[in-house]
Amino acid sequence: MSADPSDYRNVWVYLERDGDALSSDSKELIAAGRKVADKLQQELVGVILGYGLEGIPREAIEYGVDRVLAIDDPVLADYLSLRIIDALGYLVRERRPYSFLFLSTEQGKDLAPRLAYRMKTGLATDNIQLEVEDYVSPQAKQTFKNLVIQIRPDFGTRVAKIYTPRTRPQMSTVRPGHFDPLAHDPERKGVVEIVPLQDRKKVYTAVVKELKEIPRSALDLKSAQVVISLGLGVLKDKHGTLHNPREAYELALELKKAIEEKEGLKTEIGATRALIYAELKDLHGLLTHENQIGQTGVTVSPQVYIALGISGATQHKVGMQKSRKIVAVNLDPHAPIFQIAHYPITEDVYDFLPEMIRRVRGGTKVAA
Numbered sequence: 001m002s003a004d005p006s007d008y009r010n011v012w013v014y015l016e017r018d019g020d021a022l023s024s025d026s027k028e029l030i031a032a033g034r035k036v037a038d039k040l041q042q043e044l045v046g047v048i049l050g051y052g053l054e055g056i057p058r059e060a061i062e063y064g065v066d067r068v069l070a071i072d073d074p075v076l077a078d079y080l081s082l083r084i085i086d087a088l089g090y091l092v093r094e095r096r097p098y099s100f101l102f103l104s105t106e107q108g109k110d111l112a113p114r115l116a117y118r119m120k121t122g123l124a125t126d127n128i129q130l131e132v133e134d135y136v137s138p139q140a141k142q143t144f145k146n147l148v149i150q151i152r153p154d155f156g157t158r159v160a161k162i163y164t165p166r167t168r169p170q171m172s173t174v175r176p177g178h179f180d181p182l183a184h185d186p187e188r189k190g191v192v193e194i195v196p197l198q199d200r201k202k203v204y205t206a207v208v209k210e211l212k213e214i215p216r217s218a219l220d221l222k223s224a225q226v227v228i229s230l231g232l233g234v235l236k237d238k239h240g241t242l243h244n245p246r247e248a249y250e251l252a253l254e255l256k257k258a259i260e261e262k263e264g265l266k267t268e269i270g271a272t273r274a275l276i277y278a279e280l281k282d283l284h285g286l287l288t289h290e291n292q293i294g295q296t297g298v299t300v301s302p303q304v305y306i307a308l309g310i311s312g313a314t315q316h317k318v319g320m321q322k323s324r325k326i327v328a329v330n331l332d333p334h335a336p337i338f339q340i341a342h343y344p345i346t347e348d349v350y351d352f353l354p355e356m357i358r359r360v361r362g363g364t365k366v367a368a
């Protein structure tokens, strides 16, 4: 909505639930919104829609929002995006938020662009950082005050700052894994406003006929304490001899087992997009899109990240650079991954892996 920005106030975050609780990603989004709201000296408002919300709005306050706008209605029991967009559109027109943040999750990616289009405002997707700054436009010869600066990885190697200076709300989606949730404070004060759903009798052409839950995969990269990741470097050894990548996968699996048995640290196997997209028949069904770490995959922050034969492209780094300790094994001493590695090891993965397995089995500690 283009208008005088001073007509718009407060930072909104769209909250998602996980069963009867606030989703863990939503707690991160609250932390992102809190940072922006504090800098703008505005209220942080959580928006949640659904049925049977019960304690979830209160939980959002305990994690850092000042106010919750909750629409709790049986009509919202099933997820129907157009109905939610109608409800959000109504709220935005009525209350005029300065900024509205969504998660880069399936719901966020579904809702945010549709809402931005309806509100005739901009949307910056997949942000990993948010700032508040003034922006001097040389073309317009104008200074735009207090803009939410939305920072995301670009298609190349740089990180772009996206400005939407003239329209409000400034809208963003934020990638999970880049903000730490605020400490839980059960005493925290805030206001829960229950808002009635408008046009609840409106009939939509789309109807939900059946819901089927997709079984959750056993792979849980996000909560792993150690992630062992494979890149295209597993295809050849230091002599240039071709290797079946299955060999490196089996070695990584053996290392995973050794770490779990010897150190009791939950360990998972990840991969670069390049290795997964190579669709190698020997890795079929073993490494899928679910194992992908990075901008278009999962963001992880384990105690130890072991990057094996990975160059360290920006799109990969944004998914793992918050790891507490990074071990990188690469034949090229100038590989970009070494710029962020705590333990840069210029070595062949096929020499490193058997030695590492032997040492872990022999009692060498992996976690710092």
Ligand SMILES: Cc1cc2nc3c(=O)[nH]c(=O)nc-3n(C[C@H](O)[C@H](O)[C@H](O)COP(=O)(O)OP(=O)(O)OC[C@H]3O[C@@H](n4cnc5c(N)ncnc54)[C@H](O)[C@@H]3O)c2cc1C
Residues within 6 Å of the ligand: 155, 230, 231, 232, 233, 234, 235, 236, 237, 238, 271, 272, 273, 274, 275, 292, 293, 294, 295, 296, 297, 298, 308, 309, 310, 311, 312, 313, 314, 315, 316, 319, 329, 330, 331, 332, 335, 347, 348, 349, 350
């Ligand atoms: C829009 C977009 C989104 C993307 N999203 C992602 C994403 O989410 N995740 C992601 O990972 N990528 C992503 N990419 C791709 C990314 O740009 C890189 O192409 C990719 O990460 C490179 O993968 P890699 O490191 O396995 O391969 P390479 O870049 O080819 O690196 C292989 C490395 O292995 C080393 N090496 C070779 N042999 C050995 C050996 N025997 N022992 C040790 N080291 C060895 C080499 O020196 C080299 O550094 C994206 C790209 C785009 C354009």
